[in-house]
Amino acid sequence: DIQLTQSPSFLSASVGDRVTITCRASQGISSYLAWYQQKPGKAPKLLIYAASTLQSGVPSRFSGSGSGTEFTLTISSLQPEDFATYYCQQLNSYPPPLTFGGGTKVEIK
Amino acid sequence: QLQLQESGPGLVKPSETLSLTCTVSGGSISSSSYYWGWIRQPPGKGLEWIGSIYYSGSTYYNPSLKSRVTISVDTSKNQFSLKLSSVTAADTAVYYCARQQRFRGGPSWFDPWGQGTLVTVSS
Numbered sequence: 001d002i003q004l005t006q007s008p009s010f011l012s013a014s015v016g017d018r019v020t021i022t023c024r025a026s027q028g029i030s031s032y033l034a035w036y037q038q039k040p041g042k043a044p045k046l047l048i049y050a051a052s053t054l055q056s057g058v059p060s061r062f063s064g065s066g067s068g069t070e071f072t073l074t075i076s077s078l079q080p081e082d083f084a085t086y087y088c089q090q091l092n093s094y095p096p097p098l099t100f101g102g103g104t105k106v107e108i109k
Numbered sequence: 110q111l112q113l114q115e116s117g118p119g120l121v122k123p124s125e126t127l128s129l130t131c132t133v134s135g136g137s138i139s140s141s142s143y144y145w146g147w148i149r150q151p152p153g154k155g156l157e158w159i160g161s162i163y164y165s166g167s168t169y170y171n172p173s174l175k176s177r178v179t180i181s182v183d184t185s186k187n188q189f190s191l192k193l194s195s196v197t198a199a200d201t202a203v204y205y206c207a208r209q210q211r212f213r214g215g216p217s218w219f220d221p222w223g224q225g226t227l228v229t230v231s232s
Contacts, residue, residue, distance in 0.1 A: 001172075034218040043205055043222035044156065055220065087156055093215030097171040098158040 002026055002090050006101035012109040019075040021104045023088035028068045032091035035064055035073045038103075039084045048073065049091070075106075083108055111136040113206050113223035121200075121230050127193040131206030131223060138187045139164040144209040144216035145189045147180060149202040150225075157202075161209055161216035162189055169216055196230045203227050 003026035013019050023033065031051035036044035046055045048064035051071055061076045075082055088101040117129035131145070138145060146161035160170040162180045170178050179192040193200060204226055207219035 032213075032217075036219075043207075043225050044219070045222075046218055046220035049210070049218040049220075089156075089218065091212060091217040093161075093169055093213075093217065096169050097173070098161075098169075098216065100156040100158070103155050 001097060002029060002092060002099055004088055004090055004099055004101035006086075006088060006104050008104060009102060010105045010107070012107050013078050014109045015078055015080055017078045017109075019078050019082075019106060021073045021086055021106075023066075023071045023073070023101050025069045025071075025090060029090050029092055031067045033064075033066070033071050034089045034091060035062075036087045036089065037082075037084045038087065044087060047086075078106070080108075082106065111208060111221055113208065113221065115204060115206050115223045115226040117226065117228070119227060119229060121196055121228060122232050123197055123230055124195055127191070127196050127200060127204075127228055127230070129191045129204055129206075129226065129228070131189050131191075133187045133189075133208075138182065138189065139184050142211050144169075144211055145182065146207050146209045146216055146219060147191045148205045148207060148219065148222075149200075150205070151199075151202045159191065159193075159204075163211075163216075198230050201228065201230045 005024045033051045035048040038044040052064045085103045085105045112134045121127045144161045147159040160180045177194045182189040207222040209216040
């Protein structure tokens with residue numbers, strides 16, 4: 001299985017801060033990575049796919065980069081609605097499984 | 110606008126079979142561009158992919174659950190279903206269904222998701 005390790009697992013930040021979350025894969029996955037945002041009691045929402053492609057309707061303050069084994073999700077200026085948990089997911093379906101990172105919870109400082 | 114809705118019992122007894130259905134509205138489950146997947150999330154924990162199905166019936170399963178999982182599709186009803194057998198308390202989770210983009214021939218990212226349904230395994 002391809003393991004995804006997110007760091008940090010928790011971060012405290014203020015509105016307006018630039019925030020970066022890292023996702024490291026246990027083996028190279030090219031650009032086959034997605035990012036999701038999940039708020040309490042809600043389903044995850046797709047933010048980015050193929051490492052850097054912004055999903056339609058997602059604010060441009062979100063961006064993704066990376067390839068191979070190291071990826072980042074950046075929020076350029078944190079907004080109140082961005083406090084949530086973020087997950088990465090690798091997109092190699094063969095061989096299975098599709099896997100998720102352990103999550104990064106972003107809380108208000 | 111595509112919507113997905115999970116349905117099924119919220120309480121299942123240990124050793125029995127968990128059965129859920131996902132109804133797709135606002136689009137066809139028979140689209141060649143998409144797979145349809147199940148994901149679960151134990152309370153307070155992270156996300157785990159269970160498996161995915163194509164409208165033709167082709168399936169991908171998580172090897173860790175493969176011996177207990179069956180995913181099927183009913184294109185006439187625009188639904189797909191999950192069966193998980195021999196459940197234990199460890200299977201207690203919110204279960205989500207979602208559409209997956211067909212990518213490099215297989216299932217990939219999930220969008221959109223259903224709202225999720227909590228299934229508790231308890232006697």
